[in-house]
Amino acid sequence: xxxxxxxxxxxxxxxxxxxxxxxxxxxxxxxxxxxxxxxxxxxxxxxxxxxxxxxxxxxxxxxxxxxxxxxxxxxxxxxxxxxxxxxxxxxxxxxxxxxxxxxxxxxxxxxxxxxxxxxxxxxxxxxxxxxxxxxxxxxxxxxxxxxxxxxxxxxxxxxxxxxxxxxxxxxxxxxxxxxxxxxxxxxxxxxxxxxxxxxxxxxxxxxxxxxxxxxxxxxxxxxxxxxxxxxxxxxxxxxxxxxxxxxxxxxxxxxxxxxxxxxxxxxxxxxxxxxxx
Amino acid sequence: xxxxxxxxxxxxxxxxxxxxxxxxxxxxxxxxxxxxxxxxxxxxxxxxxxxxxxxxxxxxxxxxxxxxxxxxxxxxxxxxxxxxxxxxxxxxxxxxxxxxxxxxxxxxxxxxxxxxxxxxxxxxxxxxxxxxxxxxxxxxxxxxxxxxxxxxxxxxxxxxxxxxxxxxxxxxxxxxxxxxxx
Numbered sequence: 001x002x003x004x005x006x007x008x009x010x011x012x013x014x015x016x017x018x019x020x021x022x023x024x025x026x027x028x029x030x031x032x033x034x035x036x037x038x039x040x041x042x043x044x045x046x047x048x049x050x051x052x053x054x055x056x057x058x059x060x061x062x063x064x065x066x067x068x069x070x071x072x073x074x075x076x077x078x079x080x081x082x083x084x085x086x087x088x089x090x091x092x093x094x095x096x097x098x099x100x101x102x103x104x105x106x107x108x109x110x111x112x113x114x115x116x117x118x119x120x121x122x123x124x125x126x127x128x129x130x131x132x133x134x135x136x137x138x139x140x141x142x143x144x145x146x147x148x149x150x151x152x153x154x155x156x157x158x159x160x161x162x163x164x165x166x167x168x169x170x171x172x173x174x175x176x177x178x179x180x181x182x183x184x185x186x187x188x189x190x191x192x193x194x195x196x197x198x199x200x201x202x203x204x205x206x207x208x209x210x211x212x213x214x215x216x217x218x219x220x221x222x223x224x225x226x227x228x229x230x231x232x233x234x235x236x237x238x239x240x241x242x243x244x245x246x247x248x249x250x251x252x253x254x255x256x257x258x259x260x261x262x263x264x265x266x267x268x269x270x271x272x273x274x275x276x277x
Numbered sequence: 278x279x280x281x282x283x284x285x286x287x288x289x290x291x292x293x294x295x296x297x298x299x300x301x302x303x304x305x306x307x308x309x310x311x312x313x314x315x316x317x318x319x320x321x322x323x324x325x326x327x328x329x330x331x332x333x334x335x336x337x338x339x340x341x342x343x344x345x346x347x348x349x350x351x352x353x354x355x356x357x358x359x360x361x362x363x364x365x366x367x368x369x370x371x372x373x374x375x376x377x378x379x380x381x382x383x384x385x386x387x388x389x390x391x392x393x394x395x396x397x398x399x400x401x402x403x404x405x406x407x408x409x410x411x412x413x414x415x416x417x418x419x420x421x422x423x424x425x426x427x428x429x430x431x432x433x434x435x436x437x438x439x440x441x442x443x444x445x446x447x448x449x450x451x452x453x454x455x456x457x458x459x
Binding site: 010011013014016017018019021045046048049050051052053054055056057058059060061064065067068069071072073075076101 | 296298301302305306309310311313314315317318323326327330331334335338339352353356360401402405417420421424426427428429430441442443445446448449450452453456
């Protein structure tokens with residue numbers, strides 16, 4: 001706002017009459033510092049207002065001067081004796097008082113209540129968010145577990161499918177090996193591909209071996225045992241375990257040997273045996 | 278009374294700051310009618326106005342150290358103390374009696390309050406009152422002597438809030454024109 005705008009805005013009259021709000025007072029006081037002509041206009045207006053005030057002068061009751069002097073003389077005596085305490089403090093340069101209307105007080109109160117409500121709801125919703133986050137994490141863990149289990153089953157099914165494919169092959173010959181006398185319930189089967197000469201073993205029923213022992217497959221060729229390899233019991237999902245290949249054999253047998261197998265079979269540990277032809 | 282003695286404003290301020298009771302006596306003799314006029318206009322009751330005037334002069338005496346002549350004239354400073362003290366009394370009294378609303382609310386009472394006291398000391402005031410419209414007089418007095426806000430004036434005079442400042446400006450311009458002719 002330039003000086004002439006200040007002068008024509010009505011702000012000066014509002015200021016001098018006490019009507020200006022505290023914002024308007026600040027605005028005009030800035031203008032008075034910036035423009036000497038604004039300061040002069042305010043001063044002129046104030047002088048006229050004071051003339052109006054002076055016109056309404058009235059002589060106060062005559063005893064009042066004595067009353068006031070009595071008080072200040074006592075105060076001065078107390079001040080000199082050091083017992084006076086200044087209980088009334090006055091504004092340095094009394095400014096126009098602005099009274100806040102009751103509507104604004106209600107609005108302020110309502111705003112504070114809304115703020116408190118909002119803070120409370122923040123607290124509640126934050127708690128709920130944490131709760132949902134926890135539940136979401138639990139669900140993610142479950143979902144991951146299910147996915148890995150599903151992968152496991154898929155792998156097992158693939159292994160079984162491979163086994164079935166092998167068995168379905170028409171060149172595959174099954175050699176059933178029943179239990180020997182000491183182990184009558186034992187049973188195993190050899191699958192022998194007559195074309196590729198590949199040999200697979202399937203465990204139908206064999207007892208779990210001790211930790212330092214392993215089952216070993218033998219082929220009997222010309223009355224002599226030939227090592228066909230050891231196999232594990234710990235992977236029951238692999239129906240058919242591939243062993244060494246062999247061109248021809250009269251019999252197949254399984255013995256329990258020390259871990260890693262042995263060059264000759266331990267005959268009293270023969271669990272199953274079956275004729276190949 | 279030392280009627281022959283006159284002080285300039287700066288002499289008076291220096292004497293008051295030195296807590297010279299003679300200077301304070303001079304101040305009282307010269308300015309008490311104007312300040313009493315203010316108190317009376319605000320509270321509209323002679324016995325209350327007397328108490329208010331006593332408070333005004335005690336405040337002047339007690340806070341004269343803080344008066345800064347760079348910020349304004351001594352009379353302006355005293356008038357502000359007088360208005361604030363009297364308006365505070367009026368507001369707290371009105372508040373206590375719950376009468377502010379009715380006092381300021383009905384036009385009859387407002388005009389009664391703002392009626393000119395019968396024993397007017399100045400003939401000039403009669404001239405001002407004659408030439409100023411009642412509405413202009415009321416709007417100046419409500420703001421200046423009753424400490425009413427723009428909202429309160431809009432309500433009392435039943436005019437839009439946005440026109441209060443314009444009407445005030447016109448009223449004061451009119452007042453100043455009248456004063457210039459005197």
